[in-house]
Amino acid sequence: MNCLTIHRGLLLLLLSILVPLQMEANIIEVKATSGKSISGAIATAKDGDTIKVYPGIYKEANMVITKSLYILGIDHPVLDGELKHEIFTIAASDVIIEGFKIINTGRSSMEDKAAIKCLDANNIIIRNNILHHTFFGIHISNSSGIIIECNYLLTYGAHEYEHGNGIHLWKCTDAYLQGNVIEGHRDGIYFEFVTKSKIINNISRKNKRYGLHFMFSHDDEYYHNSFINNGAGVAVMYTTNVTMRYNKFEENWGSSSYGMLLKDIRDSHVEFNTFSSNTTGIYMEGTSRTLFHKNEFRENGYAVKLMASCDDNVFSKNNFKGNTFDISTNGKTILNTLEHNYWDKYQGYDRDRNGIGDVPYRPVSLFSMIVEQVPPAMILWRSFFVMILDRAEKSLPVVTPENLKDLSPKMKSYDLHS
Amino acid sequence: MYQLDTDTSKVILSLLSILLLIVPLISGVFTTIHFYNSYEFTELMLAQPLRRETVFLAQYIAVASSLCVAFVVGVGFPTLIYGVNSSSLTLLYTGLMLTLVFVSLAFLVAVLTRDKAKAIGVTLLVWFFFSLIYDAILLWVVYAFGEYPLDKTLLVLVSLNPVDLARILMILKLDISALMGYTGALYKDFFGNYSGMLFSTSILLVWILVPVWIALRVFKKKDI
Numbered sequence: 001m002n003c004l005t006i007h008r009g010l011l012l013l014l015l016s017i018l019v020p021l022q023m024e025a026n027i028i029e030v031k032a033t034s035g036k037s038i039s040g041a042i043a044t045a046k047d048g049d050t051i052k053v054y055p056g057i058y059k060e061a062n063m064v065i066t067k068s069l070y071i072l073g074i075d076h077p078v079l080d081g082e083l084k085h086e087i088f089t090i091a092a093s094d095v096i097i098e099g100f101k102i103i104n105t106g107r108s109s110m111e112d113k114a115a116i117k118c119l120d121a122n123n124i125i126i127r128n129n130i131l132h133h134t135f136f137g138i139h140i141s142n143s144s145g146i147i148i149e150c151n152y153l154l155t156y157g158a159h160e161y162e163h164g165n166g167i168h169l170w171k172c173t174d175a176y177l178q179g180n181v182i183e184g185h186r187d188g189i190y191f192e193f194v195t196k197s198k199i200i201n202n203i204s205r206k207n208k209r210y211g212l213h214f215m216f217s218h219d220d221e222y223y224h225n226s227f228i229n230n231g232a233g234v235a236v237m238y239t240t241n242v243t244m245r246y247n248k249f250e251e252n253w254g255s256s257s258y259g260m261l262l263k264d265i266r267d268s269h270v271e272f273n274t275f276s277s278n279t280t281g282i283y284m285e286g287t288s289r290t291l292f293h294k295n296e297f298r299e300n301g302y303a304v305k306l307m308a309s310c311d312d313n314v315f316s317k318n319n320f321k322g323n324t325f326d327i328s329t330n331g332k333t334i335l336n337t338l339e340h341n342y343w344d345k346y347q348g349y350d351r352d353r354n355g356i357g358d359v360p361y362r363p364v365s366l367f368s369m370i371v372e373q374v375p376p377a378m379i380l381w382r383s384f385f386v387m388i389l390d391r392a393e394k395s396l397p398v399v400t401p402e403n404l405k406d407l408s409p410k411m412k413s414y415d416l417h418s
Numbered sequence: 419m420y421q422l423d424t425d426t427s428k429v430i431l432s433l434l435s436i437l438l439l440i441v442p443l444i445s446g447v448f449t450t451i452h453f454y455n456s457y458e459f460t461e462l463m464l465a466q467p468l469r470r471e472t473v474f475l476a477q478y479i480a481v482a483s484s485l486c487v488a489f490v491v492g493v494g495f496p497t498l499i500y501g502v503n504s505s506s507l508t509l510l511y512t513g514l515m516l517t518l519v520f521v522s523l524a525f526l527v528a529v530l531t532r533d534k535a536k537a538i539g540v541t542l543l544v545w546f547f548f549s550l551i552y553d554a555i556l557l558w559v560v561y562a563f564g565e566y567p568l569d570k571t572l573l574v575l576v577s578l579n580p581v582d583l584a585r586i587l588m589i590l591k592l593d594i595s596a597l598m599g600y601t602g603a604l605y606k607d608f609f610g611n612y613s614g615m616l617f618s619t620s621i622l623l624v625w626i627l628v629p630v631w632i633a634l635r636v637f638k639k640k641d642i
Contacts, residue, residue: 322428344428370557374564376572377557379605382589383582384439385553 025049032056032077039063042071053077053100061085066092073099076130081105086113093122101130112164114139118146126151136164137185146175155184160208160231165190169197177202187213188230195219203228210235211252222247233258233278242268249275258283259300265290272416275300281323284310293317296416302328302368306404311335319413320344324381326363328372329401338363338406342413350411361409364400366393430505433493434588437513438581439549442520445485446541449524452481454534474637478630482521489513505591512584515622519580520545522629529636548581556582573608580625583618 025048028041038060041051050070057078062085065071069092076099079087084106088097102115114136118124123145130152131137137153140146146169153166166182168190169175175197181204182188188204191197191214199222204211211227212234214220219241226248227234233252236242242265249259259278260270264286271291275281276298283305292315297303303323304315308331315337320326321344340356348357367386370377380386393400456477463473493513497506524541531537556575560568576582590609608614 370561374560374568376564376568377560379572379576379582379586380553380557380560382434382438382585382592383553384435384549385557387435388550 027052030054032058038071038079042067042069045069061087062089063087064089064091065095068092068094070096071098071100072096073101073129075099076101078103081115081134083107086115086117088116090116090118090121090124093124095121095123096125096127097129098125098127099129101132102134103132105134105136107135107162109161109164112136112139112168114164114168118143121146125149131155134164136168137166137182139164139168140172140175141170142172144173144175146172148175148177148180150179151181153180153182153185157184160186163208165213166204166207169194172197176200181205182207184208187211188227189213191215191217191220193217197221198223200224202226205229207231212236214239218242221245226250227252227259229253230257232256233260233280235261235263236265237261237263239264240266240268243271244269244273245271247273249273249281250277252278254279261285262287262290269293270295274298274416275303280305283307284313286310288312290314291316294414294416295319296321297326298322301325305329306334306336307331308333313337314339316340317410317414318342319416320363321413325365325368325371327404328368329364329404330372332401334401334404336404338404340408340410341406342410343406344413346409346411348409355411357409357411360405360407362394362397362400362405364404365390366399369399429500430497430509431592433497433509434585434592437493437509437516437588438585441489441513441516442549442581443542443545445517445520446524446527446545447538448485449481449521450528450537450541451534453477453525453528454537470638471634474634478521478525481525482518485517485521486514489517505588508587508591512587515619515626516580516584519622519625522626522633526629526633526636529633529640548579552579553582573605577618577621580622583621587618 027050028045029052030036030038030041031054033056038051038053038058042063042065045051045067047068050072053071053073055075055077057080059080059082061081065088079100079102081087081104083104086105087102097116105115106113115131115134116126116138118140119142121143124143125147126138127149128151133155134153138148138151148167155163157163163186165187166185166189167177167180171193173195175194177189177199178201180202182202183206185207186209188207188211189199189202194214194217197220199220201224203226205228207230209231210233211230215237217239222244224246228248229251232254234249235258252259257279259275259281262282262284266288268290271293272295274296277300279301281297281300281303285307287310289312292313294317296319299322302325303320304327306327306329308329313336316339318341320341326343326345343361343363346357346361348359348361350357367381367390460473460477464470494510497509523544527540527544528537531540560572576586586605586609590606609618
């Protein structure tokens with residue numbers, strides 16, 4: 001549980017707000033055997049009280065918290081929604097919910113039923129909970145100062161419509177997500193209008209739609225997250241100033257599945273990430289002024305699909321290894337820069353031995369453009385005829401965009417810690 | 419090659435291009451040359467009280483087995499030593515099948531022609547057709563009829579060419595992430611499971627057996 005210690009600074013800050021309150025705070029204990037209920041405890045508690053819940057199964061639902069409380073589960077007491085209800089709804093500031101196992105919430109797309117829901121709340125910590133078979137896991141709207149830490153969210157079911165999102169934030173600022181594992185939901189992490197937030201060390205896998213999905217969520221930072229084997233990968237849209245570093249995007253397979261789909265993203269940084277074994281590593285549309293630096297693209301179908309609507313992006317010092325196609329595009333005008341990347345398909349030479357190839361590398365192959373137009377042509381891949389076509393085009397580009405090239409391809413790959 | 423590159427899948431890739439180009443060429447040409455070089459010996463054998471079928475099949479088995487052994491020693495052993503995985507096994511399997519297919523085709527060509535130069539020419543043409551022209555035609559078809567749902571049609575057309583069939587079996591192992599997009603899923607569903615494997619194997623067997631059978635019929639009646 002090292003994730004508890006990492007962001008100690010922020011915790012301390014919050015605790016320093018809470019501790020003075022706790023000086024005169026009561027501790028209310030709830031045990032399954034004593035017949036007391038959690039909702040009863042919440043009703044009697046005053047601001048700043050702690051409610052300790054001991055192990056057992058509690059079939060309590062729709063608990064609305066309107067006071068500043070610390071609700072602590074000891075050894076994960078089980079809260080069962082019996083497939084009908086929501087569990088906690090928080091509508092207050094300074095609330096901590098920690099250490100519960102919440103199972104079987106109700107399912108309703110009309111009401112967005114969730115295990116833990118926050119409305120207009122500030123300074124909330126949701127920590128160390130296990131959410132099992134919930135519709136929405138954690139659903140937060142119009143709040144700020146949210147810490148969601150070390151939760152494990154797992155649900156199952158075959159279809160997208162059977163699920164809500166794992167962690168769903170709407171119109172929040174200063175959220176902090178750390179060390180959560182999200183599995184089997186519709187979207188693992190869903191952000192809409194969430195700004196100035198940090199998302200660190202989370203794992204989002206096997207979700208039915210996107211591992212991470214955000215829109216209009218400016219100034220957010222993503223570090224060390226893994227997005228693995230999600231239905232359609234990761235999709236991020238209509239956002240400026242996003243920073244993504246050291247994330248992993250892996251095994252997102254399917255015709256409309258992307259390691260990362262960027263749509264209308266501006267002034268962002270995508271650095272030190274690993275994209276491996278995706279059908280498409282990055283698909284970019286309407287993206288501008290974004291820097292792609294020191295990423296590793298490994299064994300993807302397409303490493304990057306760069307649509308003609310992108311401009312002023314820079315790809316520098318990335319590794320492209322073992323991809324079927326390095327870059328494909330749909331137009332002839334290219335307004336992006338490629339520099340100092342390593343391409344394993346590069347066949348040039350380095351006469352002056354400065355580690356940089358003397359002839360430019362053209363990452364777009366003729367055949368990738370054919371496949372772009374007529375997908376079934378993929379069946380001819382690696383045939384001798386296609387090889388000849390590609391060679392001919394490489395030596396004298398006619399169809400492929402003339403100016404999409406790396407003028408300074410590296411001879412050796414970068415060592416990118418992966 | 420294995421010592422040059424640490425990445426075995428890349429080596430398999432280069433071996434694949436060799437396999438698809440060189441193996442059919444060598445098997446075909448070698449078979450034709452062999453057939454004509456041992457023509458006099460064949461005549462001698464036929465003068466003996468032996469059935470023509472026996473002589474022919476013995477020749478076929480001799481050539482096919484020696485080429486297969488050559489392939490296994492040349493490609494098989496190194497791949498197996500440097501790492502056995504599904505793609506290297508598929509490589510071996512498709513290589514052997516291709517060898518047999520082109521030996522059969524070359525035998526057919528050899529018995530149908532009268533002189534050696536012509537036979538070699540025709541064998542080369544067969545090789546050229548299957549590894550180059552057929553794909554060019556296929557690409558043209560794909561382009562010309564791109565508006566229509568082509569997946570199933572292509573599947574059939576591709577199955578008709580042993581070289582393409584071998585290639586697809588290999589790219590299913592190597593470029594699976596690219597194939598998973600688009601129509602790839604269909605091909606994977608079709609060829610990726612056991613029934614698909616069985617299907618492709620039976621098509622390849624047809625390509626092996628039918629030419630041999632026709633060649634045998636011709637050989638029996640042929641005026642040597």
